[in-house]
Amino acid sequence: MDHESSPRRTSLTAPDVVVAGAGLIGLVTAWRAARLGLRVGVVSPEEPGTASGVAAGMLAPATEATFGEEPLMRFGITSRDRYPSFLNELAEDTDVSPGYRTKGTLQVAFDTDDMAVLTELRDLRDRLGLRTERLTSRECRRLEPALAPSVRGGILAPDDHSVDPRRLTAALRSACLRHGVAFIPERVAEVVLADGTVRGVRLTDGTTVPAGQVVLAAGTWTSQIGGLPTGTVPVLRPVKGQLLRLRTPTGEDPIVSRTVRGLVRGSPVYLVPRDDGEVIVGATQEEMGHDTRLTVGGVWEVLRDARELVPGVAELEIAETCVGLRPGSPDNEPLLGPTGVAGLHLAVGHFRHGVLFTPATGDVMAQALTTGSLPEYARRFDAARHFGATA
């Protein structure tokens, strides 16, 4: 994160909106609201352990599509298609580049069973109107010569791109500052209510920040914010992901030129290249509570599958190991907009799709904060839908 965009406490007297959380979802909400003229404060610790800082940054609804998740995928397609105009708007407010790469995604199958799975997903993709192209093993290797010769075949999704979530985070933070968003380097301890209506938030240092509207966007940590009727925020499961950042020798191109996803004997793995030569390899998906330990099993699993798919990664340097916690809601779908508490909004539960859903979430939350309702395409994700369910 560059210096200009580092957190700072700016003057803040009675903001219209306080956002808890400075991951992509919190930042995009703050930025869109501020662009509409609202006075916005963002509360987040100096070094938040966000999923955004760990995410690979795939914008890949076509290769992510799976049975039973069509509504989620439709929202993903909406958000993916919004990305180019969203990034243009962002560029008006900051010089920080988000590392957008537009070479598409190649999804490959390691063995016959893996190929059968990819083939089965074809109908689903057609139904969702997702453009994909079936490729032979030879065609896959023509696109990505580092692929193992044993790869059985694959699918090219020419519209599934990628972004660098760390750079996008820095860009959104910078754009927020441009619009006068105040950053408060604390945690929200509780939401302050009076007569069932939001009055602001109390921070862990005891300070109260008054505000007419509050957005909780603190990922898995959101469940720990107090002061609310039981069930207002459903339990958010931390879904652990372990991944590795590999470094390409100076002067060489990354080992893959576009996102490569693979099924290796049923196990999913991906490699996402960055403009600076870095290649992200991931990721595990583990339900372990708030456990952020890097483990032998997690690292081994990622390396095993990456090596099978692209043997040349063996020569690459491990520059960094990362562990993140994805926020999973009870139905694995996000919770957006107004809750049963007047003035309180949620923007949580983005699970594996936070980066993909960032532009659409910004639009949805801006509308929620200004009109109190969600756009038609996001009604399904109504934040009050679990209210009353046992927490």
Added chain:
Amino acid sequence: MDHESSPRRTSLTAPDVVVAGAGLIGLVTAWRAARLGLRVGVVSPEEPGTASGVAAGMLAPATEATFGEEPLMRFGITSRDRYPSFLNELAEDTDVSPGYRTKGTLQVAFDTDDMAVLTELRDLRDRLGLRTERLTSRECRRLEPALAPSVRGGILAPDDHSVDPRRLTAALRSACLRHGVAFIPERVAEVVLADGTVRGVRLTDGTTVPAGQVVLAAGTWTSQIGGLPTGTVPVLRPVKGQLLRLRTPTGEDPIVSRTVRGLVRGSPVYLVPRDDGEVIVGATQEEMGHDTRLTVGGVWEVLRDARELVPGVAELEIAETCVGLRPGSPDNEPLLGPTGVAGLHLAVGHFRHGVLFTPATGDVMAQALTTGSLPEYARRFDAARHFGATA
């Protein structure tokens, strides 16, 4: 390394001996010489990239024994048998505990071929007088319940112990300080000669430190010290090792209670437990020049074999990844004592055996510095034996 033993520049006027290098070999040489009343200075950068800081610390000649290396193993046995008295002497000079563990080493075979290799080494061990005991698979697992059930059998070497090289380094440094050894946080740029005789060393900052005797003990970096006739220091190959330090959950015992070495489909791997619950898992052996990159292939190989041998490691946390460079001489044997240059000694080329050879090297170098000759049992390692060979 604790604060008390951190490098410091103490007053040093015309020492008798200057030692270049503050790994285990440099430190043990300095300490033994200082105990004999010599005034000693040690020249080493503040954060030397020593092999000692990475080593696992196995004192395991019995399970290390291999064909064609009998003389090396005899020296190893001498040094291993010297360890208890050596550590007693060290304890007279410091309170820093070296993390000595005396539960022996269990060497196991993963498949039938691996078992055949272990069995073949039996005669060699008998010939060297090394005490080992053949165990069935069940007996192995009785000793170490975390071993994979598929382990074919193994050998217990009850006298092959371990030490914590980082703690031993700290202990030796502390003992050196107790005896007035001066630490100079610089590098030796060249040895200063006059009439073919050592007069001292010149540091990279241009300072000259006069001394009647100089010991070069800077591992693979020793080859880069200037001012000497060609061939005085043979080429020392850096043999890269990548290993991992695993953390045991608080309150639990380490996953193995003694050093466990294994052959897994011909590939050697080891797990070395520490008193604080840490388990060292390693190590690769790669000839890559001065390359200290942590690589996908290296980490994967270590994790693959460790998992096969002790499946439960999958749950452990990776606390640290390490890369070290072992100094390999042309014949893989150390170079000890006087060279063709009057007053110049070497203590280098310990390759994979630096920790094991530490006590014996201390004795040998103390004798060399005080009498100019090597004890009988170390004559084979005469530092001048390669002199005249093409560098």
